[in-house]
Amino acid sequence: MPAKTNDPNKKTWLTVSENSDFPIQNIPFGVFLTRDDIITIGTRIGDYAIDLGALHQLGYFEGIPLTDDIFLQDTLNDFISDGKKTWRSVRNRIGEIFDIRNDILQNNEDHKKAVLFSMEEVEMKLPVQIGDYTDFYSSKEHATNVGSMFRDPENALLPNWLHLPVAYHGRSSTIVPSGTPVRRPLGQTYPKGANTPLFGPSKLVDFELEMAFITTDANALGEPIPLEEAEDYIFGLVLFNDWSARDIQKWEYVPLGPFLAKNFASTISPWIVTLDALEPFRVQSPKQDPEPLPYLRQYGEHSFDITLEVDLTPNNGIPTTVTRSNFKHMYWTMAQQMAHHTINGCKVNSGDMMGSGTISGPSPDSYGSLLELSWQGTKPVKLKDGSERKFIEDNDTVTLRGYCQKEGIRIGFGEASTQLLPALEYKRK
Amino acid sequence: MPAKTNDPNKKTWLTVSENSDFPIQNIPFGVFLTRDDIITIGTRIGDYAIDLGALHQLGYFEGIPLTDDIFLQDTLNDFISDGKKTWRSVRNRIGEIFDIRNDILQNNEDHKKAVLFSMEEVEMKLPVQIGDYTDFYSSKEHATNVGSMFRDPENALLPNWLHLPVAYHGRSSTIVPSGTPVRRPLGQTYPKGANTPLFGPSKLVDFELEMAFITTDANALGEPIPLEEAEDYIFGLVLFNDWSARDIQKWEYVPLGPFLAKNFASTISPWIVTLDALEPFRVQSPKQDPEPLPYLRQYGEHSFDITLEVDLTPNNGIPTTVTRSNFKHMYWTMAQQMAHHTINGCKVNSGDMMGSGTISGPSPDSYGSLLELSWQGTKPVKLKDGSERKFIEDNDTVTLRGYCQKEGIRIGFGEASTQLLPALEYKRK
Numbered sequence: 001m002p003a004k005t006n007d008p009n010k011k012t013w014l015t016v017s018e019n020s021d022f023p024i025q026n027i028p029f030g031v032f033l034t035r036d037d038i039i040t041i042g043t044r045i046g047d048y049a050i051d052l053g054a055l056h057q058l059g060y061f062e063g064i065p066l067t068d069d070i071f072l073q074d075t076l077n078d079f080i081s082d083g084k085k086t087w088r089s090v091r092n093r094i095g096e097i098f099d100i101r102n103d104i105l106q107n108n109e110d111h112k113k114a115v116l117f118s119m120e121e122v123e124m125k126l127p128v129q130i131g132d133y134t135d136f137y138s139s140k141e142h143a144t145n146v147g148s149m150f151r152d153p154e155n156a157l158l159p160n161w162l163h164l165p166v167a168y169h170g171r172s173s174t175i176v177p178s179g180t181p182v183r184r185p186l187g188q189t190y191p192k193g194a195n196t197p198l199f200g201p202s203k204l205v206d207f208e209l210e211m212a213f214i215t216t217d218a219n220a221l222g223e224p225i226p227l228e229e230a231e232d233y234i235f236g237l238v239l240f241n242d243w244s245a246r247d248i249q250k251w252e253y254v255p256l257g258p259f260l261a262k263n264f265a266s267t268i269s270p271w272i273v274t275l276d277a278l279e280p281f282r283v284q285s286p287k288q289d290p291e292p293l294p295y296l297r298q299y300g301e302h303s304f305d306i307t308l309e310v311d312l313t314p315n316n317g318i319p320t321t322v323t324r325s326n327f328k329h330m331y332w333t334m335a336q337q338m339a340h341h342t343i344n345g346c347k348v349n350s351g352d353m354m355g356s357g358t359i360s361g362p363s364p365d366s367y368g369s370l371l372e373l374s375w376q377g378t379k380p381v382k383l384k385d386g387s388e389r390k391f392i393e394d395n396d397t398v399t400l401r402g403y404c405q406k407e408g409i410r411i412g413f414g415e416a417s418t419q420l421l422p423a424l425e426y427k428r429k
Numbered sequence: 430m431p432a433k434t435n436d437p438n439k440k441t442w443l444t445v446s447e448n449s450d451f452p453i454q455n456i457p458f459g460v461f462l463t464r465d466d467i468i469t470i471g472t473r474i475g476d477y478a479i480d481l482g483a484l485h486q487l488g489y490f491e492g493i494p495l496t497d498d499i500f501l502q503d504t505l506n507d508f509i510s511d512g513k514k515t516w517r518s519v520r521n522r523i524g525e526i527f528d529i530r531n532d533i534l535q536n537n538e539d540h541k542k543a544v545l546f547s548m549e550e551v552e553m554k555l556p557v558q559i560g561d562y563t564d565f566y567s568s569k570e571h572a573t574n575v576g577s578m579f580r581d582p583e584n585a586l587l588p589n590w591l592h593l594p595v596a597y598h599g600r601s602s603t604i605v606p607s608g609t610p611v612r613r614p615l616g617q618t619y620p621k622g623a624n625t626p627l628f629g630p631s632k633l634v635d636f637e638l639e640m641a642f643i644t645t646d647a648n649a650l651g652e653p654i655p656l657e658e659a660e661d662y663i664f665g666l667v668l669f670n671d672w673s674a675r676d677i678q679k680w681e682y683v684p685l686g687p688f689l690a691k692n693f694a695s696t697i698s699p700w701i702v703t704l705d706a707l708e709p710f711r712v713q714s715p716k717q718d719p720e721p722l723p724y725l726r727q728y729g730e731h732s733f734d735i736t737l738e739v740d741l742t743p744n745n746g747i748p749t750t751v752t753r754s755n756f757k758h759m760y761w762t763m764a765q766q767m768a769h770h771t772i773n774g775c776k777v778n779s780g781d782m783m784g785s786g787t788i789s790g791p792s793p794d795s796y797g798s799l800l801e802l803s804w805q806g807t808k809p810v811k812l813k814d815g816s817e818r819k820f821i822e823d824n825d826t827v828t829l830r831g832y833c834q835k836e837g838i839r840i841g842f843g844e845a846s847t848q849l850l851p852a853l854e855y856k857r858k
Binding site: 131132134137158159160163164166167168169170171172173174176180182183185186187188190196197199221222223224226227245248251252253254255256257258259260263264265290293294295297340341343344345346347348349352421424426428 | 560561563566587588589592593595596597598599600601602603605609611612614615616617619625626628650651652653655656674677680681682683684685686687688689692693694719722723724726769770772773774775776777778781850853855857
């Protein structure tokens with residue numbers, strides 16, 4: 001059980017600033033390159049990156065069944081594959097090692113030198129090799145906004161939407177960690193008034209505020225995962241910015257869905273926050289009406305109260321928080337998404353990623369994309385530097401943040417931050 | 430250059446039956462489990478599986494820059510990553526080793542014992558770890574048939590179809606090699622006349638006759654692959670059966686495209702036939718009108734004359750060939766598909782797979798799915814055992830075959846064969 005590790009009164013002997021996303025109650029997992037150019041699996045407390053490979057070699061995980069090289073890898077896939085019991089044992093042990101009442105590592109300067117890095121010394125990498133990435137479309141507010149804009153406000157939701165968590169497959173190869181700049185994509189569009197499709201840089205690049213969960217091996221081909229087991233196969237969550245080119249999307253997406261409008265890049269936060277760490281922040285998800293079919297029926301608290309924010313920062317460095325939303329607005333829960341995804345026997349592997357879809361809240365200042373915030377460009381968003389945005393401009397940086405807060409404890413996700421670079425010059429030889 | 434290896438007069442010292450798909454001019458690549466339960470990369474001539482790991486250890490690839498363990502792996506990804514020059518050198522060398530005029534291996538019984546297996550002794554595996562899988566929709570006849578059935582025969586093609594190769598992302602985790610049985614999927618449907626969605630086994634399971642190509646690492650994130658370079662990054666092709674559940678698809682696919690209707694399984698043939706082996710069978714692709722945008726404009730012969738057939742075999746074992754089509758019917762070429770896929774900077778990796786979409790020919794007996802062959806069930810397909818099919822029934826086996834033939838040489842793909850098992854009994858606890 002994670003209860004002891006989640007104890008809000010627990011303190012660490014490491015220095016943690018008051019508003020840190022990473023108190024000793026968090027203990028996320030990630031992959032980083034150390035100052036010695038060694039890649040390792042690690043965790044974070046405050047502004048310290050902790051090398052779990054080194055901790056393991058020094059014997060701090062004795063008694064937990066782990067292979068010798070489990071943390072000396074460039075992805076978390078094998079560790080995630082070890083299953084929930086192992087993740088929990090390791091997280092609890094880390095909680096003990098850094099507990100203020102534990103002086104073993106605290107008093108060992110050599111060990112501390114081998115294990116502790118400042119966050120400034122390390123370079124965060126993609127935490128998993130993502131096998132398959134699926135993106136859901138599970139915020140009712142977002143689906144309603146998009147349906148109102150592009151179809152009919154009276155029938156904004158399509159007939160299937162309230163009966164199943166609509167989703168589509170995305171591209172794994174272009175998911176990048178926070179800090180990796182992204183180029184404005186080139187592509188085909190067919191703007192109003194044109195007589196023929198045009199080629200050039202997308203003019204309507206947008207962010208999408210999402211979260212994504214990472215799974216472990218869960219089933220054999222052909223076997224559904226029952227809803228009541230689904231959460232056991234979720235390792236943790238990250239922030240997810242599903243970059244979108246609205247003008248490319250509009251022209252390409254019928255009848256098979258979004259493709260190049262989405263697959264040029266998606267940005268994730270590099271630390272995976274475990275479901276165990278989020279346990280204290282469970283809340284009820286929105287009431288579902290009509291009641292779903294039995295394989296999707298769920299009782300109890302299966303959502304999480306995670307505050308989400310997006311900053312837009314032009315090249316001048318003056319940030320504006322353009323939206324504030326919350327993960328709890330999601331109509332379909334992660335367990336429902338996973339039960340639906342596998343009801344046909346679809347196989348889920350360790351390191352697969354499932355995005356929530358854009359998380360819009362009920363009020364216009366809580367929408368999860370510029371498309372909605374600027375209502376298709378009709379209501380430009382005002383920035384603090386006096387400029388306006390209908391969509392993202394070259395060299396703008398978009399930063400997603402997320403955190404839970406309760407009883408003085410803040411469990412956060414850090415950030416998923418990306419600068420949009422200008423499009424490449426493209427000329428066919 | 431592959432010219433010498435492709436020479437139609439070339440003979441091998443191995444026994445090859447007259448109508449074999451695998452003469453010495455083919456030399457495909459695959460992964461198999463040997464009689465000693467060792468997994469290795471191999472090739473095939475006639476009914477011999479050839480262990481390339483053993484050949485390499487015995488020094489037969491001397492002079493070609495290969496790492497020691499390049500063939501002692503359970504996927505071809507690293508070998509494919511070595512690039513076209515290396516694939517070509519290895520294929521040419523294999524052609525020399527098994528040439529009837531070369532007696533080195535031919536006269537070495539010990540080496541032959543280590544290297545040669547009969548196909549019956551080995552178990553074929555998935556040849557690559559598929560990172561991302563994309564499915565195109567590039568047969569004009571198929572898109573027209575589907576558009577006529579579901580929309581309007583007068584406007585069967587959607588406005589974007591003639592301007593870009595429409596595609597969507599599929600699921601990698603459920604691509605299986607020939608011989609792996611597949612379960613009829615469970616899911617939600619909303620049949621005509623129902624008042625609410627229903628749950629149960631799909632009633633409209635279908636095959637889709639496709640081919641897929643496998644790529645190597647081709648570009649950095651953000652960099653398009655120019656059309657004229659695209660073929661250099663294609664390792665080879667396989668047969669591809671994109672299993673589909675039409676009733677699930679109809680209810681789920683708006684607005685984000687097919688999801689559970691497709692991702693329960695796809696079947697591939699296990700031997701990857703290289704683009705070099707297909708070189709003699711190049712043909713012009715259909716004339717494109719309107720002319721595409723410059724980044725998609727292509728001249729010369731960029732399609733291949735590959736005869737395709739599908740057998741449907743009920744549990745009684747009596748097969749019926751239900752369709753005969755050809756890869757050359759594809760409106761968009763593989764190079765155009767790849768240039769389009771990466772025009773926005775989408776990264777392509779070694780082992781990625783790109784499906785053609787259902788390949789329907791112009792005549793009703795050349796359609797690539799039962800949906801089209803039975804025209805939505807209105808014209809049941811007659812089988813040789815006297816039964817009829819509107820869609821696939823439990824325990825039916827679907828077998829795709831493909832081959833090129835010219836000047837007495839036949840380069841084939843073997844088969845992609847799959848039995849459909851009955852659905853699981855599913856009851857929510």
